[in-house]
Amino acid sequence: MRKRNIRKAAAALTALALCAGVLSGCGGAASSTASSAASSSAAASSEASGEDADEAAAKNVADLIDAIYVQERNDSTDEQCAAAKAAWDALTDAQKELVEGENADPDYFGRDTGDASKDDARNEDNIGENELLVVSFGTSFNDSRVKDIKGIEDALQAAYPDWSVRRAFTAQIIINHVQARDGEKIDNMQQAMDRAVANGVKNLIVQPTHLMHGAEYDEMMEMIDSYRDKFESVAVAEPLLGEVGSDATVINSDKEVVAKAVTEAAVKDAGYESLDAAAAEKVAFVFMGHGTSHTAKVSYSQMQTTMQTLGYDNVFIGTVEGEPEETACENVIEAVKAAGYTKVVLRPLMVVAGDHANNDMAGSDEDSWLSQFNASGAFESVDCQIAGLGEVPSIQELYVAHTKAAIDSLNG
Known part of the structure; x- marks a missing residue:
């Protein structure tokens, strides 16, 4: 009985040896392919896991940004601001590109706006x-x-x-x-x-x-x-x-000062000796304000009246919000076209040249004023001046x- 078991064991070892010889010979390529497939599967799994981790890290930062993107300060605001920045700094460059929330995006911390x-x-x-x-x-x-x-x-x-x-x-x-x-x-x-x-x-x-x-x-x-x-x-x-005044015809001295100041600055920055010289070359200046549903929106209409009263026929007033209605981008485009101007200079009618000036006016999105004026196909050139009213000495x-x-x- 014991000898029979020894012979069975020896046969089994021989069979294993032969099998191994086959695998190392004719079956070597198959073995290599199987090994490679296993490695690829592991790498794919690791990559998927890494992508999940990247998205989770980016989402965490987006949530922290959204938490401080509020109009009310609270007892935790200082800590929340510090936590959001620390989490952003800990991200890799690739992870930063994934940051997206209700109000969060990579530009919140990543955009260079100066010193x-x-x-x-x-x-x-x-x-x-x-x-x-x-x-x-x-x-x-x-x-x-x-x-x-x-x-x-x-x-x-x-x-x-x-x-x-x-x-x-x-x-x-x-x-x-x-x-x-x-x-x-x-x-x-x-x-x-x-x-x-x-x-x-x-x-x-x-x-x-x-x-x-x-x-x-x-x-x-x-x-x-x-x-x-x-x-x-x-x-x-x-x-x-x-003061606002009762209707669009009311012009006070302050509005006249502002109209002259912003126009003079725009003409100078555009490289013209005078507004008339710019008009002779079919150049129109469009000053973009914010706009408002408040009753004070008549101020924008008054500014347009002021420009006309001063003889600034190639100056137009618009607003981001399109309130009052005639200041909406599409209406301003039609007004400039109807007046026969073929070149346009856009400039903010805002104290600061911030988000509205850089994005709503001069941004690359299709709904920016720059994009809309270009898309109209009515103008030879459309240029932007990024400058707020606050930097003008007058x-x-x-x-x-x-x-x-x-x-x-x-x-x-």
């Missing part, structure tokens, strides 16, 4: 008794913030050295963006007013950089009114275009004049 260190948040204490609070909607475009908003603030500080100039933004979304990306903390309205109270400010002048008495201005006034009894005196200066001087009127009102 934030050149800015001054003006959020320091030691204010003194007299404060000049400059209130802006704000922008996350660093270069524009420095040229336009800081430019206005610097002009005001130089004009009124006895007043401490401080800053407040009304857009918390922008405040959070700048803080998360650049580490720059800008006060919102409530923070700025609380800072003024804590510093013992007695006399408060508020200079809005807003274009008009619109929705942002109204919200600002509500906040100011809730703090009036905490100061000895409070005065609010006019926004850039001054515009800064107008803000200085508005502040002077407010200070004079405190002095009786």
Whole structure:
């Protein structure tokens, strides 16, 4: 019995040896193919797993960005801003390209908008008794913030050295963006007013950089009114275009100053000696504002009337929102075509050259003004000037004049 089992075992070993010889000979290619397939399968599985991990990491950042893309500050805002930036910095370049959320995209942290260190948040204490609070909607475009908003603030500080100039933004979304990306903390309205109270400010002048008495201005006034009894005196200066007026025919001196200033700057930047010289070459200038459903939207119609009154026949006013209706992009295109101009220069009618100027006006998307004007096929050329009103010296001087009127009102 034991000998039979030994013989069976020997036969089995021989069979195995023969089988091995066959596999290493004629069957070698099959073995190699099987091994390669197994390796490819493992690599594919690993790649799929890696893609899932990339998407998960990108989604986490998108969620963190969406969490701070809000108009209300809360007790966790500082920590949320820091967490979003830390998570972004931990991504690979490939993962950053995958960031996409309700409001999040790779440009939130990745777009280069200039050097934030050149800015001054003006959020320091030691204010003194007299404060000049400059209130802006704000922008996350660093270069524009420095040229336009800081430019206005610097002009005001130089004009009124006895007043401490401080800053407040009304857009918390922008405040959070700048803080998360650049580490720059800008006060919102409530923070700025609380800072003024804590510093013992007695006399408060508020200079809005807003274009008009619109929705942002109204919200600002509500906040100011809730703090009036905490100061000895409070005065609010006019926004850039001054009083709204009752209808489109009303033109005040502020609108005329702005019309002349923006047109002169645009003509110069376009390389023409005068507006008439540009008109002779069939060049039209289109100034794009924001637009609003607020009753103050008549201000845009008044600006168009101002241009016509000044004889600026090749200047047109439009708005991103298309309110009032005649300022919608398609209507402006038709107006420029009907007037016979074949070349167009687009420029923002906004204090800052931020997101609207860079994207809605000059962006590559098909719904940008640049794309729509080009798509019309009616013009030989369409150029864009990325420059805010705030960097124009005569515009800064107008803000200085508005502040002077407010200070004079405190002095009786």
